[in-house]
Amino acid sequence: MSEEENSPVLETCDLDFSYPDIDGRPIPGVPPVVQNMSIRIPRGARCLLLGSNGAGKTTLLKVLGGKHMVPKESITVLGVPPFHNTDLTASGRLSYLGGNWERDIAFAGYSIPMQGDISALQMIESLPGVDPTRRAKIMQVLDVDPDWRMHRVSDGQRRRVQICLGLLKPPEVLLLDEITVDLDVLARADLLDFLKEESEQRGTGIIYATHIFDGLERWPTHIMFLSGGRLKVWSKAEDIPELANDQLLQLAEK
Numbered sequence: 001m002s003e004e005e006n007s008p009v010l011e012t013c014d015l016d017f018s019y020p021d022i023d024g025r026p027i028p029g030v031p032p033v034v035q036n037m038s039i040r041i042p043r044g045a046r047c048l049l050l051g052s053n054g055a056g057k058t059t060l061l062k063v064l065g066g067k068h069m070v071p072k073e074s075i076t077v078l079g080v081p082p083f084h085n086t087d088l089t090a091s092g093r094l095s096y097l098g099g100n101w102e103r104d105i106a107f108a109g110y111s112i113p114m115q116g117d118i119s120a121l122q123m124i125e126s127l128p129g130v131d132p133t134r135r136a137k138i139m140q141v142l143d144v145d146p147d148w149r150m151h152r153v154s155d156g157q158r159r160r161v162q163i164c165l166g167l168l169k170p171p172e173v174l175l176l177d178e179i180t181v182d183l184d185v186l187a188r189a190d191l192l193d194f195l196k197e198e199s200e201q202r203g204t205g206i207i208y209a210t211h212i213f214d215g216l217e218r219w220p221t222h223i224m225f226l227s228g229g230r231l232k233v234w235s236k237a238e239d240i241p242e243l244a245n246d247q248l249l250q251l252a253e254k
């Protein structure tokens, strides 16, 4: 099926987004962080989202993930506006994975260590309605030890459990914001293989923002490049010769 025939899992039309001031009002004279963005992500697409620090990648992914309110007509994910349809994220059909799971609880300027002692398995099994075969497979892909005590794990181990939780219910749209940064080389490669399988077998549409290009040349089906909140490049991977030549870093520099 051609890309045109394939109905998109995610679509934006002239999408703008600005962070409000402390009173919730637009800040005069400050351009939107996401500007005039029209994108169409087909089913099964694996989009690599590139751009320098401050280009707007995280903001865009959060808007797409339904975490910021934008006009309903400017965005649809699986046919509905994601901010206004909380069921999309509650059901796991739309999954945004990003940010950090803090070990400490920030409170009024102080940082209090988390005291609760809970195992990785308890966390993972606390999510209802999960297919046990899928759960076992994802735990194996991410090499999660069910006995890890969550208040005593390393950053990478905590990240593996976070990713595991985000994938337990098969997402139809998956937004990944620098989540592989704490993973070791093998864990990252296994996860990327698993995500490729998900997009090919289930049609999951994936957008993956990262600054770590190692081993990614053959992974994406599409490249998105942001600069100053604008989409400067949207291209099929097969149309980008640098990818075939394993020169993703040179492409990003260019």
Ligand SMILES: Nc1ncnc2c1ncn2[C@@H]1O[C@H](COP(=O)(O)OP(=O)(O)OP(=O)(O)O)[C@@H](O)[C@H]1O
Residues within 6 Å of the ligand: 019, 033, 051, 052, 053, 054, 055, 056, 057, 058, 059, 060
């Ligand atoms: N909570 C916020 N309030 C106001 N402005 C913000 C906020 N978060 C980000 N910005 C601004 O939005 C712009 C884009 O930030 P964003 O975090 O989306 O960029 P990014 O491409 O993800 O960067 P990085 O690669 O460093 O993670 C930046 O100029 C930043 O200053």
